[in-house]
Amino acid sequence: MRKFKEFSFEFFIYLSTLITIISLFIFLIPIFKNGYKGIFPEFLFTFPKNGMTEGGIFPAIVGTFYLTILSTFFSFPVGIITAIYLAEYGKPKFLVDMIRTSISTLSGIPSIIFGLFGLSFFVVRFSLEVSLLSGSLTLAILSLPIIIRSVEESLKSVPVTFKEAAYSLGCSKFETIYKVSIPVAFPNILTSLILSIGRVAGETAPIMFTAATLYSRRLPKSLSSEVMAIPYHIYGLVTEGVSPEKQIPIAYKSAFVLLLLVLIVNLSAIIIRQKLRRQRRW
């Protein structure tokens, strides 16, 4: 009987693992199968033509790139500093509680709500129009909880013995944080930041009403330009337009490119972490 229990438990462990892996492949295979052909270089580097029925996605790639980079420009500093505050200061308690509640609330909000918020707040209230700037700001708010949590975790994983050593050598609190805690946590901090980039790059709903346009024959010129973005482009190809038989293959290709980009970003995070960690065992 005990043997049977043991066996069935292991069986379910393997089964669940298998289901996870299989689902991933069921999900990836059609996209790769339908998407990989003729990607390089025409599709990556040409503009869409004839109302999205022909051509490439160059402006969407550029747009996604701009949106992502610009949003990190807003979210990284605020996120990192908040995380430092939570991990290293954590006083007074009511303020910490307030920030924590805000973070968990923010991370529980569906992304479409961020889109609507961005529309009413940045686009309308602050008259930023549908623009690169509005979209980046919306994305920045969306990614804040992810950044704060993971950077805080990274900082908290720094052994307290290192901090004690720093204090015993005459460091002030601030010096301990920036000479010991941050350098020691750096590989993890960097990884979390890069992973948050991957997350932001794939978001659709937040930029739908705040930044994205379905069709553009030009690259964005300034912060107030509308931009094309890969995820929204896929959405548009599938839901709008007049000739689905021409648009669906393009959507597959775009999905393939987006997946590939996110994969590259995440992979580089893993590689960087491994590289930096190699010299740091404790």
Next chain:
Amino acid sequence: MVKEKIKVENFNLYFKDKKVLNNINLSIFENKVTAIIGPSGCGKSTLIRSFNRMNDFYNAKVDGKIIFDGININDRNIDLSNLRTKIGMVFQKPNPFPFSIYDNVAFGLKVKGINDKSFIDEKVVKSLKDVWLYDEIKDRLFDSAMSLSGGQQQRLCIARALANDPEVLLLDEPTSALDPKSTQKIEELLEVLKKKLTIIIVTHNIAQAGRISDYTLFIYLGEIVEFGETKKMFTAPENKKTEEYITGIFG
């Protein structure tokens, strides 16, 4: 004649409402090794951490005086950074930073704002020589400190503290995580270092206290039971409790 380096007067320490150290009166003598012994949880570590105010991080409340260089270090306005460079500390578990060996030793100097590279180089080499580590690692100064053995790491931590030119060195059970050979090396090292500075060491190992210290302080339940010259205490302790602890009847 021995000179007094630190004087503790009517010192009490509380964590929240719990009194951890009770009415400590004590003199630490210059260029001597003072060992603090006692059973687990008696306040040894708390006492040694009082000398460089490391208990501040656990919200300790204190009263009474600890006088060092004519200043009460429990004063609110004292320059803690300056205090901690003058009173260095080595911890139970070797805790070099996960940086290079060089950067570990240079750390305190850089915190002080010293940028003169040749001065730092010189100081790093000298500190490493002082702990007999230089010859072992001179070809890999810029390797990670994590690649050293436990005993080497602990000597590196001593070198890191020495680079600040401290007057007092606090060691909180520095050899409890080390093998006998590394332990012996550190004991011999302290013997040499005490010519230049004053050493306070917490140890669980009674024999170690007997071997290396000039003065021994036995504390129990946060109070001093006996304090005196090691030779005398180990041969003719005044207090029954001390005798029982030293001979291993309890502890």
